[in-house]
Amino acid sequence: MSKKIDVAAVAPNIGTLYPPPFDEPCLSRERRKLGDAAGLTQFGANLLRLPPGAWSSQRHWQTESDEFVYVLSGEVTLVTDAGEEILRPGDCAGFKAGDPDGHCLQNRTDRDATVLEVGTRIATDGAHYSDIDMVSPPGGKPVPYTRRDGTPYPNLGRRSRPA
Amino acid sequence: MSKKIDVAAVAPNIGTLYPPPFDEPCLSRERRKLGDAAGLTQFGANLLRLPPGAWSSQRHWQTESDEFVYVLSGEVTLVTDAGEEILRPGDCAGFKAGDPDGHCLQNRTDRDATVLEVGTRIATDGAHYSDIDMVSPPGGKPVPYTRRDGTPYPNLGRRSRPA
Numbered sequence: 001m002s003k004k005i006d007v008a009a010v011a012p013n014i015g016t017l018y019p020p021p022f023d024e025p026c027l028s029r030e031r032r033k034l035g036d037a038a039g040l041t042q043f044g045a046n047l048l049r050l051p052p053g054a055w056s057s058q059r060h061w062q063t064e065s066d067e068f069v070y071v072l073s074g075e076v077t078l079v080t081d082a083g084e085e086i087l088r089p090g091d092c093a094g095f096k097a098g099d100p101d102g103h104c105l106q107n108r109t110d111r112d113a114t115v116l117e118v119g120t121r122i123a124t125d126g127a128h129y130s131d132i133d134m135v136s137p138p139g140g141k142p143v144p145y146t147r148r149d150g151t152p153y154p155n156l157g158r159r160s161r162p163a
Numbered sequence: 164m165s166k167k168i169d170v171a172a173v174a175p176n177i178g179t180l181y182p183p184p185f186d187e188p189c190l191s192r193e194r195r196k197l198g199d200a201a202g203l204t205q206f207g208a209n210l211l212r213l214p215p216g217a218w219s220s221q222r223h224w225q226t227e228s229d230e231f232v233y234v235l236s237g238e239v240t241l242v243t244d245a246g247e248e249i250l251r252p253g254d255c256a257g258f259k260a261g262d263p264d265g266h267c268l269q270n271r272t273d274r275d276a277t278v279l280e281v282g283t284r285i286a287t288d289g290a291h292y293s294d295i296d297m298v299s300p301p302g303g304k305p306v307p308y309t310r311r312d313g314t315p316y317p318n319l320g321r322r323s324r325p326a
Contacts, residue, residue, distance in 0.1 A: 001245050002245060002248060003241060003243045003245055003248065003256045003258075003264075003266065004241065004248050004250060004254055004255070004256050005254075005255050005256055005257065007253065007254070007255065034231070034233075034255055034257070035229070035231050035257050037257070038231070038256060038257025038258070038259070039257065039259045040229040040231060040257045040259060041229065041259075042206075042228070042229040042260065042283040043205075043206055043229060043231070043281065043283060045231045045233075045255075045257070045281060065205070066198070066203040066204065066205040066206060068197070068198050068201070068203060068206070068208045068281075070197075070208075070279055072235075072253075078166060078167065080166045082164050082165060082166055085165060085166060085167050087167060090170065090235075091167055091168075091170070092167070092168050092170065092197055092208075093166045093167050093168055093201065094168065094197070094198050094200070094201025094202065094203045094208070095166075095201070096201070096202045096203060096204075097205065101166075103166065116233055116279060118206065118208060118231075118281050120205040120206060120283070
């Protein structure tokens, strides 16, 4: 049995669970869960493809999980409290759990960008969104997303618009 | 403050703590701890450079930590119980904690290979070495490496021979 992951055989998750209108910049985002394909459970290791215009996420920070991104191809704009930085192949960044400096990657170019993204899997993890009235409560329960005051957003499931 | 990691400023760890003669294929191995540079603690995310002839490690499996490797440049041979497989840029593999199928990456070519490697940080993690009489006990204590019968190997510290 091959130990090499058959990347082409890993079906991508396209789009996002974000409620509208926050789903808009992530509708064409593609994520292949490579670590899962190898049976890993302690962290996610995903191949992220961002078509032109797509964002990795809304700007956010995780409460309990460390995150790391490494650009493989194309060019993305990293947005944080520090401002905007261009990341090209070989560039990388890490986001410590609990650091309230939200981040996201935006593809503002006219060609695809690919990024390897890693994040620890912690059951009680949640997320705060820096620029919008949205929170992901611990463990994504009782619903994946609420307003900051705890009011649930409707859970419409995955929404996508392939590039 | 830039969130982008200054990869060039991250000094590499060169070589290995393995006792001789097991250190030999890893003496020129270079590892840049990118995740650490960003203050991450839950997993290591390392840029591994393997000069011609170098191995990522002796063939081993971790008792408690998941591992993932993604080839960035060059070509490496992945050695496991399944045999040998060539991994090229874009190829990847994962190794589930506790799966007793040892693995290592060997650069058998005449040019450098680079690999992004990720592994969960678990304090009580240990390692078993498939092809040699060596074990890394839980937490690397009381010494980093012993024989399978528990006899400690001398701890000679880091040994290197830059390429």
